[in-house]
Amino acid sequence: MDGMAGKDRIGAGMCRNATIGLVGLVLFQGGVLGLFAQPASSTRLEWRRIGNALIDASLPALATGPVRHVWYSPDGQTLFSQTASGQIWETRDFETWSRSAIQSVPVRITLRGSATRPEPGARVEQAAGDPNRYYALGRFVYRSDDGAVWSNLTGYRNQSILGDGLFDMALSPANPDEITIGSQFGVWRSLDGGATWDGLNRSLPNFPATKLLSVPNGMTPAVVSAPLDSGADLELEWAPGERGAWRAAGTGQARAEGRLRQRIGQQLGLPLRVARAVSDWIYAGSTDGRLFVSPDRGKSWLPSNIPGAGVVNSIWVNAKDPRIALAALSVAGGGDPGARIVHTMNGGQFWEDITANLRGEAGGVVAAMKSGAIYAATSAGVYYATADLANLISALNWQRVSDGLPDAAALDVRLDENGNQLFALLQGQGVYAAMAPHRLQELSVVNAADFSSRPAAPGTLLSILGRRLERVSTGDLNVPILGSTDAETQVQVPFEVKGASLPLVLSGNGLIRPVDLALEAVSPAIFIDRDGSPLLLDADSGVALDAMTPARSGSRIQILATGLGAVDPPWQTGIAAPVDNTPKVVARVRAFVDREAVEVTRATLAPGYVGFYLIEIRLPGIVNAGPAELYIEAGDKSSNRVRVYLAP
Numbered sequence: 158m159d160g161m162a163g164k165d166r167i168g169a170g171m172c173r174n175a176t177i178g179l180v181g182l183v184l185f186q187g188g189v190l191g192l193f194a195q196p197a198s199s200t201r202l203e204w205r206r207i208g209n210a211l212i213d214a215s216l217p218a219l220a221t222g223p224v225r226h227v228w229y230s231p232d233g234q235t236l237f238s239q240t241a242s243g244q245i246w247e248t249r250d251f252e253t254w255s256r257s258a259i260q261s262v263p264v265r266i267t268l269r270g271s272a273t274r275p276e277p278g279a280r281v282e283q284a285a286g287d288p289n290r291y292y293a294l295g296r297f298v299y300r301s302d303d304g305a306v307w308s309n310l311t312g313y314r315n316q317s318i319l320g321d322g323l324f325d326m327a328l329s330p331a332n333p334d335e336i337t338i339g340s341q342f343g344v345w346r347s348l349d350g351g352a353t354w355d356g357l358n359r360s361l362p363n364f365p366a367t368k369l370l371s372v373p374n375g376m377t378p379a380v381v382s383a384p385l386d387s388g389a390d391l392e393l394e395w396a397p398g399e400r401g402a403w404r405a406a407g408t409g410q411a412r413a414e415g416r417l418r419q420r421i422g423q424q425l426g427l428p429l430r431v432a433r434a435v436s437d438w439i440y441a442g443s444t445d446g447r448l449f450v451s452p453d454r455g456k457s458w459l460p461s462n463i464p465g466a467g468v469v470n471s472i473w474v475n476a477k478d479p480r481i482a483l484a485a486l487s488v489a490g491g492g493d494p495g496a497r498i499v500h501t502m503n504g505g506q507f508w509e510d511i512t513a514n515l516r517g518e519a520g521g522v523v524a525a526m527k528s529g530a531i532y533a534a535t536s537a538g539v540y541y542a543t544a545d546l547a548n549l550i551s552a553l554n555w556q557r558v559s560d561g562l563p564d565a566a567a568l569d570v571r572l573d574e575n576g577n578q579l580f581a582l583l584q585g586q587g588v589y590a591a592m593a594p595h596r597l598q599e600l601s602v603v604n605a606a607d608f609s610s611r612p613a614a615p616g617t618l619l620s621i622l623g624r625r626l627e628r629v630s631t632g633d634l635n636v637p638i639l640g641s642t643d644a645e646t647q648v649q650v651p652f653e654v655k656g657a658s659l660p661l662v663l664s665g666n667g668l669i670r671p672v673d674l675a676l677e678a679v680s681p682a683i684f685i686d687r688d689g690s691p692l693l694l695d696a697d698s699g700v701a702l703d704a705m706t707p708a709r710s711g712s713r714i715q716i717l718a719t720g721l722g723a724v725d726p727p728w729q730t731g732i733a734a735p736v737d738n739t740p741k742v743v744a745r746v747r748a749f750v751d752r753e754a755v756e757v758t759r760a761t762l763a764p765g766y767v768g769f770y771l772i773e774i775r776l777p778g779i780v781n782a783g784p785a786e787l788y789i790e791a792g793d794k795s796s797n798r799v800r801v802y803l804a805p
Contacts, residue, residue, distance in 0.1 A: 222365025442469025637731030
């Protein structure tokens with residue numbers, strides 16, 4: 158393909174994909190409103206799901222969390238399952254699950270004939286309608302057609318193809334060839350007497366994670382931990398660009414926290430539920446409501462008893478001043494409210510109860526120190542309040558911000574690095590995200606590509622979070638407003654600006670506020686969508702690249718970025734770039750895949766877009782298959798690191 162033909166395809170592909178919402182952008186007269194626009198209300202958030210509730214565990218189908226019990230209705234038309242949370246679900250079409258009106262697992266009468274056991278302790282049941290057919294459940298699933306000779310239905314090289322931990326077995330009362338298993342990894346069903354198995358997990362809300370370890374951004378995946386019966390925690394990740402399921406992760410975060418918890422627990426002589434280390438400070442919480450603080454890496458401890466408290470579920474510590482911390486606890490013996498949130502400003506010398514009107518059992522807590530925003534995850538939902546965390550808190554009013562989320566308990570909450578997005582982990586449902594509500598109460602100016610606080614550059618797109626603005630200016634120059642909602646305004650830095658700083662004046666709805674940003678000639682940033690996936694396209698097809706559609710060796714990739722500075726010929730701020738004779742980036746642009754330089758075939762404004770730049774690279778003829786790190790340089794400045802998936 159020649160250069161002109163490629164350029165035409167680029168422009169068409171970009172517009173087509175943006176129109177159908179491929180990258181999660183909303184077009185405004187050739188510009189783009191930011192990635193996380195929200196409604197005006199401070200308590201009504203636009204939540205979106207990160208990933209799904211399925212796990213790729215290398216089993217016959219996608220998996221989910223533990224299912225302790227399975228059973229059929231007397232006519233065999235309905236299948237029931239009880240998850241580890243105690244919730245009971247039912248399905249009649251064996252595809253979609255709904256909450257069942259049944260409140261408890263029924264007592265089942267097992268029909269037994271004179272059958273042997275295929276392994277010690279195995280549970281043996283006789284199939285309905287066939288007096289010679291038996292099934293058995295132990296470490297594996299077995300079948301016998303005479304009660305004496307058994308066939309292993311799930312064993313392969315001494316491993317179970319349904320995974321370790323088979324909890325329950327249900328035989329259909331209507332079909333002797335139909336058998337269902339409840340296991341550590343969900344529900345499994347066979348219609349041919351165990352010859353083949355399929356999962357019934359796709360719509361079962363049974364995601365097993367209980368803690369959020371990290372949130373998605375560029376190269377960083379969303380990572381959660383899920384407790385196993387062995388006492389260990391399984392780490393699962395949803396990487397940027399993933400489209401299939403959560404996969405086992407090896408970040409070591411859960412193991413590191415577990416080792417810290419075990420070490421401190423042995424030192425203190427009691428079981429701990431949580432431990433957090435920040436600089437020289439260590440905070441630990443027990444299973445009986447006690448908190449311990451060490452300012453010297455565990456050499457000395459300050460214990461605190463929280464009256465009436467149960468398990469300490471979560472601890473947040475201010476990274477810049479570890480004397481300030483919050484802890485989320487349950488109430489001993491239950492009760493209403495079941496939540497307890499306590500706060501210290503002096504390293505645990507005193508903990509004050511700030512539960513106030515918070516409802517439900519508290520599972521997680523996080524805060525944004527600068528704004529004083531506090532977020533709590535409870536069995537009643539996600540809550541938000543503000544306070545001066547550096548001082549005693551005299552009064553607190555929690556607002557529930559869970560409207561729009563599935564009806565499920567919130568287990569944990571987390572903020573991104575810059576406190577712009579709020580993430581919530583819901584029991585059985587997975588991870589959800591929204592703009593952090595405190596951003597609607599304050600102004601924050603960030604790079605529109607990755608929501609970072611990197612310096613501005615001529616031509617850069619900026620997102621101003623927290624308000625609809627009517628006018629933005631710098632000196633005598635108007636700064637074009639490309640789109641605006643009550644929660645966010647997006648602008649383009651004029652190409653004409655010079656110097657080391659960018660003084661902005663923000664005006665809207667009676668507000669006039671000056672903001673001073675650092676300014677550099679270039680400040681490159683690759684666009685990432687709302688789930689942390691980079692905006693990368695195949696140059697020939699215009700199709701977005703992700704884990705399901707990886708880039709091929711030798712192919713060309715288009716990277717959408719901002720902050721590459723001046724172009725030649727100069728272009729007018731706020732005007733969409735032309736499709737033909739598109740202005741070229743003046744600065745030298747380089748690109749790196751797994752830190753090896755690759756060929757840059759093009760660096761221009763993005764045809765038909767405002768504030769977007771398009772960098773086209775060619776991959777080497779031989780690449781390592783799988784995820785790789787990608788970043789660009791303009792001049793001597795590097796962009797954010799993002800993940801690109803490669804195939805031979």
